[in-house]
Amino acid sequence: MNFLKGNYKIKKKFKxxxxxxxxxxxxxxxxxxxxxxxxxxxYVSKKKVNWDLEE
Amino acid sequence: MAKVxxxxxxxxxxxxxxxxxMGMAQLAAIAIKEGxxxxxxxQNAWRQEDDVVRDVISSDNWDLIGIGGITTAYASxxxxxxxxxxxxxxxxxSLGGGVLTSIPKEVMSWLxxxxxxxxxxxxxxxxxxxxxxxxxxxxxxxxxxxxxxxDNNKIIFTKQRTLLHDLDLLPYPxxxxxxxxxxxxxxxxxxxxxxxxxATRRMDINGSLGCSLVCKFCYHLGITGDMKYEKNKSGEVExxxxxxxxxxxxxIRFHSPDxxxxxxxxxxxxxxxxxxxxxxxNFMTMDVFSKRTWLRDICKxxxxxxxxxxxKKDGTWDGVYWSGTSHATLCNPEVLGxxxxxxxxxxxxxxxxxxxxILKTIGKGSNRKTNLxxxxxxxxAGIRPIPNQxxxxxxxxxxxxxxxxxxxxDLGIVTKPHFATAxxxxxxxxxxRDEILNQYKGQGKKLGLHDDLEAYIYDxxxxxRVSGVISKNFNAVELVGLREMMLHRQYDxxxxxxxxxxxxxxxKDGEPSTLIREKISKFKKIEVA
Numbered sequence: 177m178n179f180l181k182g183n184y185k186i187k188k189k190f191k192x193x194x195x196x197x198x199x200x201x202x203x204x205x206x207x208x209x210x211x212x213x214x215x216x217x218x219y220v221s222k223k224k225v226n227w228d229l230e231e
Numbered sequence: 232m233a234k235v236x237x238x239x240x241x242x243x244x245x246x247x248x249x250x251x252x253m254g255m256a257q258l259a260a261i262a263i264k265e266g267x268x269x270x271x272x273x274q275n276a277w278r279q280e281d282d283v284v285r286d287v288i289s290s291d292n293w294d295l296i297g298i299g300g301i302t303t304a305y306a307s308x309x310x311x312x313x314x315x316x317x318x319x320x321x322x323x324x325s326l327g328g329g330v331l332t333s334i335p336k337e338v339m340s341w342l343x344x345x346x347x348x349x350x351x352x353x354x355x356x357x358x359x360x361x362x363x364x365x366x367x368x369x370x371x372x373x374x375x376x377x378x379x380x381x382d383n384n385k386i387i388f389t390k391q392r393t394l395l396h397d398l399d400l401l402p403y404p405x406x407x408x409x410x411x412x413x414x415x416x417x418x419x420x421x422x423x424x425x426x427x428x429x430a431t432r433r434m435d436i437n438g439s440l441g442c443s444l445v446c447k448f449c450y451h452l453g454i455t456g457d458m459k460y461e462k463n464k465s466g467e468v469e470x471x472x473x474x475x476x477x478x479x480x481x482x483i484r485f486h487s488p489d490x491x492x493x494x495x496x497x498x499x500x501x502x503x504x505x506x507x508x509x510x511x512x513n514f515m516t517m518d519v520f521s522k523r524t525w526l527r528d529i530c531k532x533x534x535x536x537x538x539x540x541x542x543k544k545d546g547t548w549d550g551v552y553w554s555g556t557s558h559a560t561l562c563n564p565e566v567l568g569x570x571x572x573x574x575x576x577x578x579x580x581x582x583x584x585x586x587x588x589i590l591k592t593i594g595k596g597s598n599r600k601t602n603l604x605x606x607x608x609x610x611x612a613g614i615r616p617i618p619n620q621x622x623x624x625x626x627x628x629x630x631x632x633x634x635x636x637x638x639x640x641d642l643g644i645v646t647k648p649h650f651a652t653a654x655x656x657x658x659x660x661x662x663x664r665d666e667i668l669n670q671y672k673g674q675g676k677k678l679g680l681h682d683d684l685e686a687y688i689y690d691x692x693x694x695x696r697v698s699g700v701i702s703k704n705f706n707a708v709e710l711v712g713l714r715e716m717m718l719h720r721q722y723d724x725x726x727x728x729x730x731x732x733x734x735x736x737x738x739k740d741g742e743p744s745t746l747i748r749e750k751i752s753k754f755k756k757i758e759v760a
Contacts, residue, residue, distance in 0.1 A: 179272055179273075179277050179279065179283065180236075180287060180290065181270065181273075181407070181408040181410070182270030183268065183408075184268050186270060186291055188286070188290040190283060190286050190287060190290075191283075191286070192279070193280075
């Protein structure tokens, strides 16, 4: 992806983390779910789960 | 030639990027016209992780990295300037836009990575700065319109920059340097009208700068002649100041209708746009100022250029729908009818409130009657009015809240109002700065920031979320709760809370529900049916 746009060419190629199909689906799901939050519509962000939580 | 990287910071992270930043796109176009090498990194559009941002910034040797934006982009800017300094230590880093101009000295002290700032309008300043850098002249003291770091890191202002007289001298914004197809066209839809919702290739035009009105919550940041340089006894500029009660200066500027039509035709030919969103502060100010010729000539030109939209059977259209901003007291049925006929689909009105007691305190020049009148005129013309609403004004009370809800009921308005917010540069900010700082006491230290004012700026969003409260009668918790009940028209719950509030503040039934004691004697009870 070329994140720079200008009146001359930048040689460097920018690499982004390529998402797997599962990750892509999760991203789309997160975006859509968050738009509908309220009442029984609750979303769990797996990336933000603190797995080391001790209770 | 100088090599420049412009960076557009993230704003309204919770929303999709919808607008190419006009100021930055114009400055990029000016820099290119002057023969410089320009790249733009639109982080607001791309929303990339830090490692990608680092890669982008390290990809060339920039003479200047120019970052700019509005105050609500502050958090993103703070992060970006740190990355810029770390990844491109030899580049000069500058900051511009409302975020800097509103409180330049403070922002320069909070962001040590920023070498200098553009104060106010930068159309001419950018040319002078790039000319200087092109000749390896890093002493910018002779360039007007800057804030610099002098000896011993002393912050100094250069001379105030004069405003560009003729906006038509400006090149069109460098739209092509932003991810139009990759990002912006995908977010073309705007839920303000049916046509706005169906727009698939929307782009923006800014036809004018400034506004003749003196709303206390609004800020123009020097682009409408509202900024003054405050000097000390030795003649040194100490700081900038903006509107003060009874001391307003205004400078109205607008592009000629020909320039606007040519720009619209250019966007149609180059991008096949089907919707143009006019970002102007207030269309109607310009129309009144031009003695009602400006919008007339734009509409005439729209028709002559073949831009007036024609609906097709499948719901799409040929031509270009458009939208803009209006004002309750400055519009009339003739102008609105003409605009509708030429493709205007919606007009944003800053009605803010429907209680005259509130409206007469905010400097807007409108009242409940003019709000209602313009609302019906606009609907009758066939244009969707977008009536922006605010609660939490300094003198907001239970009766004024009920007045708002009553108007929503009567006019079919479905809204989640903004909270009255004192943005830097506004008269409210000047007036309530100390009270706001009191609310943020200790927050600067707690968040690892320079001071409590920075904590407030860091917290500022688009006012749909509560931040610094300027209401004399309600605190942040109360305002959020009351708004929630207003959304659901829970009149009974609000009545119930008013009783508790009166007990808490020792205000008897029948007395006005306000803590502003001096106003009580003048209070006239408002009956809400």
